[in-house]
Amino acid sequence: MSDRSLSIDGVRVPRFLYGTAWKEDRTAPLTEIALRTGFRGFDTANQRKHYHEAAVGQVIAAAVQGGLVTRDDLFLQTKFTFRNGQDHRLPYDPIAPIPVQVEQSFASSCEHLGIDVIDSYVLHSPTQRIGLGQADWDAWRAMEALHAAGRARLLGISNVSLEQLRALCAGARVRPRFVQNRCYAVRGWDRRVRAFCAESGIAYQGFSLLTANRQVLADPELVRIARRHGQTATKVVFRFALDVGMVPLTGTTNPDHMREDLEAFDFRLDPPEVEVIEHLGEL
Numbered sequence: 001m002s003d004r005s006l007s008i009d010g011v012r013v014p015r016f017l018y019g020t021a022w023k024e025d026r027t028a029p030l031t032e033i034a035l036r037t038g039f040r041g042f043d044t045a046n047q048r049k050h051y052h053e054a055a056v057g058q059v060i061a062a063a064v065q066g067g068l069v070t071r072d073d074l075f076l077q078t079k080f081t082f083r084n085g086q087d088h089r090l091p092y093d094p095i096a097p098i099p100v101q102v103e104q105s106f107a108s109s110c111e112h113l114g115i116d117v118i119d120s121y122v123l124h125s126p127t128q129r130i131g132l133g134q135a136d137w138d139a140w141r142a143m144e145a146l147h148a149a150g151r152a153r154l155l156g157i158s159n160v161s162l163e164q165l166r167a168l169c170a171g172a173r174v175r176p177r178f179v180q181n182r183c184y185a186v187r188g189w190d191r192r193v194r195a196f197c198a199e200s201g202i203a204y205q206g207f208s209l210l211t212a213n214r215q216v217l218a219d220p221e222l223v224r225i226a227r228r229h230g231q232t233a234t235k236v237v238f239r240f241a242l243d244v245g246m247v248p249l250t251g252t253t254n255p256d257h258m259r260e261d262l263e264a265f266d267f268r269l270d271p272p273e274v275e276v277i278e279h280l281g282e283l
Contacts, residue, residue: 003242003265008177008203011119011153014041014075015242016262019207019251020056021045027055030253035063037258043180043205043249045079045124046109048089053078057113077120077178078109079158080139082127098135102142106151120178121152125159132167144174156180156205162192169200180205180249185216185281189244198245206241207249210234216281225273231263238264240277 006013018039023030031042042060045051060076063069080102083094092104110116121143127135146152156178157168169175179197183190183206190206197204216222217233226236238261241248250261269277 006203006247008154012075013120013203013247014039015247016238016264017041017043017075017077017205017247017249018258019043019249020052021050021251023251023253024052026253027052028059031056031059032063033255034258035059035068037255038262039258040069040073041075041077041247043077044113045081045122046091046105046112047079047081047086047124048091049085049087053109054112057111057115061114071115075119076113076115077122077156078113078118079122079124080105080143081124082135082139084127085124098138099142099145102139102146106146110151117150118152120154120156121146122156122158122178122180126157126164130161130163132164132171136168137171140168140172144172147174154178158205160193162196165193165196175200176202178203178205178247180207182206182208182212183241183246184208185213186283188282189278191278194244194246204246205249206246207251209237209241209248210250213237213281219280221276222280225269225276229267229269231267232260235260235264235267236269236277239267239269240274243269243274244278 004015018034020027020031042056044053044056046053064071091108092101123139127133143155147155154177155174157176158180160179179202181190181193194204222233222236226233238248242264252258
């Protein structure tokens, strides 16, 4: 596996993604800065409550038109979000059957992003905390149809438990190629889900690696490791994520931090250091 990218079913996937959630009017300028800083993978969702997908698309279109990048340089990931995760700004007819909602949301995402084919299409979250409901399966079957038609290159799921992931893999015609979860050190950095992903050929995307782990960033062991490498604790966490096989996301709004985050590719941790960080803050 390359340190900076991996290939999944012929799709080149950058190993560090820029997350565009919770940025509102700053989405476009921050996406442009991330693009110019060197990010080539962008995560968004057709969920206006937390994302401004159309603003991401405007930046992508301008960058391609201006010759900064080509479409083939980019990995674009977006999501289908059920009604309970949306506000009033819906990308689909709320009374339509779930498969129709998926199709409408996907078409809206393509319009927002100015593309015909989405690199990774993700089910934003199951409808229930335990198990998978009929709505989840209806959505996944519709996503499988998009994949079969060549409109979604890869499929994924986010905010999912190990049990739900096992059930999805057992029943899916097209198995997920990505899992995207919030990653807590106190829960072993989602170790059980990561292990299943590694066994099953699924790429694990970790988000909130910093915001969910503020105490760990100040842990003396992590600080010691950072000092040994002449790096910040933040970069060490991202380097750890890369070393254990994650595709980390950063959503920083600081241009300097964008550059620094990508510097996680410039050094390596020793295996004993990775093992120490694996267990920091564990309950």
